[in-house]
Amino acid sequence: MQTILVAIKRVVDFNVRVRVKPDGMGMATEGLKTSINPFDEIALEAALRLREAGAFNSVVLVTIGGGETDRELRTGLAMGADRAIRVDAAPTVEPLVVARALHALAVREQAGLVLLGKQAIDDDNGQTGQMLAALWSRPQATFASQVSIAAGVATVVREVDAGLETIEVDLPAVITTDLRLNQPRYVKLPAILKAKAKPLAVVSLAELGVRDERQFTARDFAPPAQRSAGVRVKSVAELVAALETRGVLA
Amino acid sequence: MTRVLVVAEHDGRRLDPATAKCVRCALDLAPEALVVAVLAHPGDAIAVQAAALAGVTEVLLVDAAPNAAPLAAVLAPQLTSLAAGFTHVLAPSSTFGKDVAPRVAALLGVGQISDVLAVLGAHRFQRHIYAGNAVVTVDADPARCTVATVRLASYAGVGPGPAAPVVRRTLDVALPTHTRFVALRSDKGARPDLQTASRVVAGGRALGSAQGFELIGALADALGAAVGASRAAVDSGFVANDLQVGQTGKIIAPELYVAVGISGAIQHVTGIKDARTIVAINKDSEAPIFEVADVGLVADLFKAVPELIDALRARGGR
Numbered sequence: 001m002q003t004i005l006v007a008i009k010r011v012v013d014f015n016v017r018v019r020v021k022p023d024g025m026g027m028a029t030e031g032l033k034t035s036i037n038p039f040d041e042i043a044l045e046a047a048l049r050l051r052e053a054g055a056f057n058s059v060v061l062v063t064i065g066g067g068e069t070d071r072e073l074r075t076g077l078a079m080g081a082d083r084a085i086r087v088d089a090a091p092t093v094e095p096l097v098v099a100r101a102l103h104a105l106a107v108r109e110q111a112g113l114v115l116l117g118k119q120a121i122d123d124d125n126g127q128t129g130q131m132l133a134a135l136w137s138r139p140q141a142t143f144a145s146q147v148s149i150a151a152g153v154a155t156v157v158r159e160v161d162a163g164l165e166t167i168e169v170d171l172p173a174v175i176t177t178d179l180r181l182n183q184p185r186y187v188k189l190p191a192i193l194k195a196k197a198k199p200l201a202v203v204s205l206a207e208l209g210v211r212d213e214r215q216f217t218a219r220d221f222a223p224p225a226q227r228s229a230g231v232r233v234k235s236v237a238e239l240v241a242a243l244e245t246r247g248v249l250a
Numbered sequence: 251m252t253r254v255l256v257v258a259e260h261d262g263r264r265l266d267p268a269t270a271k272c273v274r275c276a277l278d279l280a281p282e283a284l285v286v287a288v289l290a291h292p293g294d295a296i297a298v299q300a301a302a303l304a305g306v307t308e309v310l311l312v313d314a315a316p317n318a319a320p321l322a323a324v325l326a327p328q329l330t331s332l333a334a335g336f337t338h339v340l341a342p343s344s345t346f347g348k349d350v351a352p353r354v355a356a357l358l359g360v361g362q363i364s365d366v367l368a369v370l371g372a373h374r375f376q377r378h379i380y381a382g383n384a385v386v387t388v389d390a391d392p393a394r395c396t397v398a399t400v401r402l403a404s405y406a407g408v409g410p411g412p413a414a415p416v417v418r419r420t421l422d423v424a425l426p427t428h429t430r431f432v433a434l435r436s437d438k439g440a441r442p443d444l445q446t447a448s449r450v451v452a453g454g455r456a457l458g459s460a461q462g463f464e465l466i467g468a469l470a471d472a473l474g475a476a477v478g479a480s481r482a483a484v485d486s487g488f489v490a491n492d493l494q495v496g497q498t499g500k501i502i503a504p505e506l507y508v509a510v511g512i513s514g515a516i517q518h519v520t521g522i523k524d525a526r527t528i529v530a531i532n533k534d535s536e537a538p539i540f541e542v543a544d545v546g547l548v549a550d551l552f553k554a555v556p557e558l559i560d561a562l563r564a565r566g567g568r
Contacts, residue, residue: 134356
């Protein structure tokens with residue numbers, strides 16, 4: 001139970017609006033600012049705090065993609081991860097393939113815990129953690145807003161539709177993070193410089209025994225239907241009248 | 251031969267309305283069989299409710315003690331066993347479905363399509379990506395079972411139909427004990443449920459504090475509405491995360507959505523764009539929320555909202 005594996009994804013920054021390419025064959029992401037998927041950053045922060053509290057010895061960062069992801073890995077190392085692994089593959093691999101690669105790494109690293117975001121803000125799939133837990137035959141605690149660890153058991157408070165659910169899971173386990181789990185730390189300049197010396201290993205999918213199979217084909221991309229512009233009212237009285245006209249106060 | 255298995259959602263006593271929406275989505279697949287899996291304990295009443303949904307051809311009830319709590323690690327192997335012979339497995343894109351469906355998919359050795367908003371064919375679906383900035387049309391491999399979650403805001407629930415047979419099943423599946431339910435804390439007051447309410451009033455950062463946010467509750471009560479919040483309001487600690495509306499929170503489609511002091515970032519708008527009428531109250535006339543609002547009022551919310559509450563009460567008393 002020494003290592004926490006934290007999976008991160010490089011995504012277009014939260015604040016940047018991504019548009020469909022004019023030919024409808026994809027999203028125009030070239031040249032846009034990227035960052036660590038915000039939920040994965042929360043996962044990394046959670047891992048660092050667990051290590052600092054003495055529950056684990058090391059935090060290993062992993063991502064899947066090409067060399068373009070090095071910037072995000074270096075950022076994660078600067079936040080405090082001990083080392084990083086990049087699984088070399090096309091960044092468009094499907095979640096099941098990602099889960100298979102993470103499974104292979106979780107076994108190889110004898111991870112006591114795998115932490116990752118509940119979803120990536122680009123594809124909005126929200127699958128990888130659960131798939132990993134299934135393949136690994138280990139517990140999953142998704143949408144975590146509180147995590148405490150004692151005697152090989154994680155007690156996790158989950159943000160569910162009905163409120164807050166608390167579950168206990170035996171370690172090793174997979175935990176996916178929700179936004180209220182923590183506030184990730186800021187990276188200081190000396191840490192960025194120091195991170196350059198931290199180890200970053202590259203491994204191929206094939207070395208992990210995983211094939212980049214595709215089950216889904218994106219046929220086309222379209223902008224969402226736009227709502228037509230409405231009316232501006234000048235007073236609360238006009239607002240109530242407008243709602244009455246629309247029949248929504250009946 | 252299209253055979254669809256719908257995973258029922260329930261709270262241990264009643265079937266959740268999400269299930270009727272999944273059945274509606276399943277009907278778009280033109281299935282020969284539309285079977286609802288009810289994993290519960292006790293499960294009889296829930297199974298009867300599922301069997302009464304229009305279009306359902308059969309209900310499979312697995313009533314066993316481990317199914318008393320909705321633990322994905324416990325439910326997934328059972329659902330995987332039930333899924334044999336089905337071409338599609340559908341679950342709601344609620345926290346329940348989002349938790350369990352990918353686990354089922356991985357056990358079946360297949361991928362998943364998350365948040366289906368339209369069915370274009372037995373293996374062709376539409377879904378949102380990038381916080382709703384794009385609709386992507388996806389083809390799934392027809393040779394494999396298609397596991398998908400259903401975007402609830404895109405579907406109305408089916409009504410009642412002739413009762414389908416309920417078949418009790420006992421599964422010979424090893425269930426893990428590594429995951430244990432401890433407690434569920436629900437802060438639901440008398441207000442309607444956010445996910446299913448026909449009216450929702452939501453507040454943003456401009457409310458300023460948890461105390462300021464009480465104004466949203468007061469307006470909601472005057473309208474008989476549920477309360478929602480932007481991520482900014484949740485991040486600021488004004489309200490609990492389960493009230494968050496948007497890309498990473500709840501996707502809703504009420505008849506009336508009133509956004510108060512919410513700027514209208516795309517991540518928020520993606521959660522409300524299927525609302526029938528959107529009302530925005532914001533003092534910033536340039537706020538993007540006005541681009542999607544049907545009725546917009548540029549005003550100081552701390553003046554306008556109490557005035558609106560009074561107007562609604564006066565109207566109600568008329």
